[in-house]
Amino acid sequence: MVNKNCVLAILASFVTMFVLGYVAYEPLLGGFFADNAGTATGVIKEAPVFWQIIVGQLCGATLLVCALSWKGVENAADGVKGGALVGLLLSLYFGFMNLGTMNTSTMNAALVDAVVSVVLWGVAG
Template sequence: MFSKSNLLATLAASVVMFLLGYLIWGIATVDFYESHTLNNIAKDPMNIPLIFLGNLIAAFAMSTLYGKWARGAHSIKEGFEFGALIGLLIGFGIYLVMYATTDMLDLTGHIVEGIIDVVYYGIGGVVIAIVYKATAPKSS
């Protein structure tokens, strides 16, 4: 669980997901979400260190699961598929339940969030796969 590959993949994915998250939710989709928010519950200012910690924990969980799931097949395709499945779980599984139980976003907002999550976590999976491949023992 605390292998060199897992820890390096966790660190790399944490940084990429943190920065990508800022680009996606902090810049690119701000106006979209403002127009699809039913009840604004966002903190102002946000707690940036906790956001990074959340990304670190998510990246560690993803990297640990990926290490068991990939079984040595480390490729961009495998990484994206793995991450996209995580994004499907979070973006559609959890957020559609949230839509059914809360008044945070309208349905369009939740569907777009699901699509974004599939891509976002897919990219996180790619980073993890690349690091696992780069740190895998070399065959003789």
């Protein structure tokens, strides 16, 4: 059920994921991920399409809030643990699926992304 608290939780998670995601993936680890790109070329856009990033982040925040709601999370500590677990599993899922099917990343990048996702999704939870 969508109510005011659910919408506020989604917005708070979205803002957290958007801001921390930018900081983590651009200034902090942008060079690392550039150095650990796979052999595919021309896959990174010169200018990001922010409306698409916003839609993706809103979907991720909604997924997180739904998962934590279904789990019955009622305090911050459980939100951090649940968010971290969801982030870890999603990151490993996409990371290993991409490693197995495309040349856009390396194992190091997939594993570092999983660690970053644990932090981002944990804080957002």
